[in-house]
Amino acid sequence: MATIFNEQNISFKQRQSPVPEFAWHTSEKLAGMVGAKHLIFDIRSLDPGKYSYPYHFHRNAEELFVIMAGSAMLRTPAGLQEVHEGDTIFFETGPSGAHQLFNHTETPCRYLDLRTNNGLDVAEYPDSGKINILPYEELYETEDRVDYYKGEHLTREIWAQLNAPGKGEEKRGEDGGE
Known part of the structure; x- marks a missing residue:
C-alpha cells in the first residue's frame, strides 16, 4: 500500500549533539513506520x-539527498557547493562519497535523506579519525587500526589445550553424552 508523507502526518524531533554546531530536526523513523x-x-x-x-x-550504504526547501552549503571531497x-x-560509497x-x-x-540498508555499514569520519559500526553506533578511532594477525600467534597453543587428553571426555560427560 502506498504511504504519503507530508507536513500534516510527520512529526519532527530535535536532535542536539553535545557539540552545539550539530543540531537538526528529524522525522520519526519513517522507514520503520511503513516496514521498509x-x-x-x-x-x-x-x-x-x-x-x-x-x-x-559510508562503506556499505549509498545515500541520496533531495533538497525540499531552502538551501545549504554542501561539503564533499571536491570542495564546497x-x-x-x-x-x-547522490553520494556513492567510499571516500569519494564523503x-x-x-x-x-x-x-x-x-x-x-534516503539511504540503502544492506545490514551492517561502517561510516568513517575523516576530520576526527573515527569509524562507526552501524546500526550499533559503536565508534572507534581509526588510529587504533591493527594488523589482521595481531594477537593470533597463540593459535597453536590454544588448539593444543583444546585437544589435550581428557578434555573432550569432560565435555561429553557434562552434557549427558557418552
Whole structure:
C-alpha cells in the first residue's frame, strides 16, 4: 500500500549533539513506520547556522539527498557547493562519497535523506579519525587500526589445550553424552 508523507502526518524531533554546531530536526523513523526492508529514509530540517552530521562517508550504504526547501552549503571531497530547493544529490560509497551540509542561510533547509540498508555499514569520519559500526553506533578511532594477525600467534597453543587428553571426555560427560 502506498504511504504519503507530508507536513500534516510527520512529526519532527530535535536532535542536539553535545557539540552545539550539530543540531537538526528529524522525522520519526519513517522507514520503520511503513516496514521498509532495504531503504532508510527521514526528512530532516537543518536550522540556520547549523551543520548536519560530521563530515563522513559510508562503506556499505549509498545515500541520496533531495533538497525540499531552502538551501545549504554542501561539503564533499571536491570542495564546497551551494545546493538549493529541487536539487538531488547522490553520494556513492567510499571516500569519494564523503559529505556534510551547513545551513548558511537565515531559513531552515529541509531535505529528504534516503539511504540503502544492506545490514551492517561502517561510516568513517575523516576530520576526527573515527569509524562507526552501524546500526550499533559503536565508534572507534581509526588510529587504533591493527594488523589482521595481531594477537593470533597463540593459535597453536590454544588448539593444543583444546585437544589435550581428557578434555573432550569432560565435555561429553557434562552434557549427558557418552
